[in-house]
Amino acid sequence: MTTKDRIYRSPMGIVGGTLLLALVGWLGLDALVNGDGRTPWLALAMLVLIVPVVAAFTVRPAVFANDDRLRIRNPLRVIVLPWGQVVSLRSGYSNEVIAKSGDKYQLWAVPVSLRARKKAARQQARAEAERAGGRKGRGGFGFGFGFGAPVGPASADDGPIRAETDQVMDDLRELLATREQAESAQGEVTVRWAYELIAPAVAGVVLLLVLLATG
Known part of the structure; x- marks a missing residue:
């Protein structure tokens, strides 16, 4: 069906x-x-x-x-x-x-948006920096650099941040x-x-x- x-x-x-x-x-x-x-x-x-x-x-x-x-x-x-x-x-x-x-x-x-791609890349870089800050702060010596960031390593389920139309293409490729x-x-x-x-x-x-x- x-x-x-x-x-x-x-x-x-x-x-x-x-x-x-x-x-x-x-x-x-x-x-x-x-x-x-x-x-x-x-x-x-x-x-x-x-x-x-x-x-x-x-x-x-x-x-x-x-x-x-x-x-x-x-x-x-x-x-x-x-x-x-x-x-x-x-x-x-x-x-x-x-x-x-x-x-x-x-x-x-499904138009390509270079602006959306750049925005997603910035968000990805920021998320990676926050995760890295959280990992450095696990021993209690964070010095305030990772406020709001997750503590410990990133979850295995965390995927890369993608522009919306790029995610659509990923979905179609999976199909x-x-x-x-x-x-x-x-x-x-x-x-x-x-x-x-x-x-x-x-x-x-x-x-x-x-x-x-x-x-």
């Missing part, structure tokens, strides 16, 4: 996209209702063009993972990769999955390592274009060009 999907999305992308869509909708509807002459038609064309594009690149991206496959919902495509078809998950300036065919697919919903040989995780890679977003955006471009050409 297929397990429930783990869903990974970008909270900042969703918040930013929602605010931008609200702004575009407010300005567009105001122009539609109160505009004169060709303004309502231009506003309609811009709404039909901008809304799908903004939604595609902000609120739409998501990654769904279960024991059998990885489903990547990118701005304009949906890619389904059974774990048996995945070679690796790579992190650099972007997070990518590499299929056995050699194709690479970017994980738009890959444990499930790539499973019989239910075999199959073919499928790619579907998001025509429900592409079609209205193209229609908006065509309408806008017609309006500009006949103006």
